[in-house]
Amino acid sequence: MSSSYAFLTTVIVLLIIFLYLSWVFVSIKVVDKEQKKETSERRDFLFTASYALGAVGVGAAVWPLIDQMNPDASVKALATTEVDISTVGLGKTITVLWRGKPVFIRRRTQEEISKAQNVNLSELIDPQKDEDRVKKSEWLIMTGVCTHLGCVPLGEKGDFGGWFCPCHGSHYDTSGRIRKGPAPTNLEIPKYEFVDNNTIKIG
């Protein structure tokens, strides 16, 4: 990234210098021929080319100032977490922090699972099968961040026995799917895998 950036900016700077020199050169010529009413098409082209290149140059100069705000290398480095789930009892949830966000790990009861599986997909705001949201139907693993404006929903609450977000009243079902309220989509499923029966790796 950095060497290609250096290359790009160098090329742009050289091009701008070249344009500047030809601009000066042509201007002198045009001034010489001013009396002869020589049209300045060559100048028009140079103007356009200079502005266009100038804009690219400013963009290239500003980009590092903008990009520095994106997640940095140290933030990105914390990309995976391993969690021991052997202690989670049936019908219990643990919450772990992954990339600064809570992740819910819920060991669902049989009743919750069948409730989640038996919903008619046409009733859903963001239709998705329960099977597509879990790797093992007992374990529901999802980011505990309301897809509305990012609050943490409360478990075993709300009209659908799943989660309820206190901030602006979004109701999620036992599969974490949005059923009612302002949130547009289901609770997100992070990338995770079962390392063995008792451990999952998130990220």
Add this chain to the structure above:
Amino acid sequence: MSEEKYVPKSKLGQWFDSRLPLLTLAHHINDYPTPKNLNYWWTFGGILTFFLIIQIITGLVLAMHYVAHADLAFGSVEHIMRDVNYGWLIRYLHANGSSMFFLAVYIHIFRALFYGSYKAPREIIWIIGMLIYLLMMATAFMGYVLPWGQMSFWAATVITNLFSAIPLVGDSITSWLWGGYAVGSPTLTRFFSLHYLFPFLIFGLVILHIWALHIPGNNNPVGIDIKKPSKETVPFHPYIIIKDFYALLIFLIIFLGFVFFVPNVLGHPDNYIEANPMVTPSHIVPEWYLLPFYAILRSVPDKLGGVVVMFAAVFILMFLPWLDTSKVRSAVFRPLYKVFFWILVIDVIVLGYIGAKPPEGMYLIIGRISTIYYFVHFIVIMPLLGFKEKTIPLPLSISDPVLGDESKLSSEKQ
């Protein structure tokens, strides 16, 4: 703006002023002709300038002790409160100062609405004012995040997530704003940097605001154009300064009343709990001065829709000079507009109340009606009134209503 050119008395003054005309500027402010009928609603500009300076001074001092890091910020604010000499005072001045700043700006804005001060030739003054207001909201929001309490954290989360509603690029924008995958330390440090910067941008805009004001001069309660300087005006110093000062003193008494006796009523107790990304407080609310917009956001049952409508509620004010079709400025001479003005005031207060309540049942319904009315006021009522309303004849001079001479009222309807 006296007619003859000002020349400083002393030789040194002349020497300096011919090189940098600061004395001419001071003289201009001194002599600036002001309508003689300005009432107390006109004192809030001065109050606002004063509070901007208070915020900058107390903020500079807080920044000497504050640490912008997710692990240390909360502790450093407690350190300011307990250990730093007079730290409690400075922090309470800064926190309550921000509330008083907003109280003053709302009065100032509604003053402009009542007396039609946004109309030609004062559109630029109004638009710069709106930009100041936008920057104030951004500044106060980021300041509120700095103590890194529960309310700070979740306000930051909810507000930055508004941008996630933007189609396609929403998620990239939020993670760019956060510098991570959620609100965290990188977010806090950049908010501190910007919270430090913005007040100085506001300061610059205030200078432009006053510059733009000094071209046409002040509007006045009667709202008619007057000749300046003339028998209708008084010099800014001492007449207006002394009035501004008196109003400022009264306002300061209220301000210090908050600071010394109830410094935390305007805040939220949950902000004395350190930020915890795992638990959202059961009832989160923004600071009182943002409540009406929060109510508007929540009254729309759709994510993108809510965000769009909320921003529209702020930006529609920018277009006010062109939405208002009436030629008469002051509501004093607009019997219908006067009524609608007060309905709007009540509507905004109702929205503020709803914003503090949970979004369910009756509250949701009232919130929706008030939101709709807010827009109807600006988009339907204001443009229509200009055509339908029969206004009261305007006086020819601002002295006439004072002297109570009805015969001098101009008979033509403007």
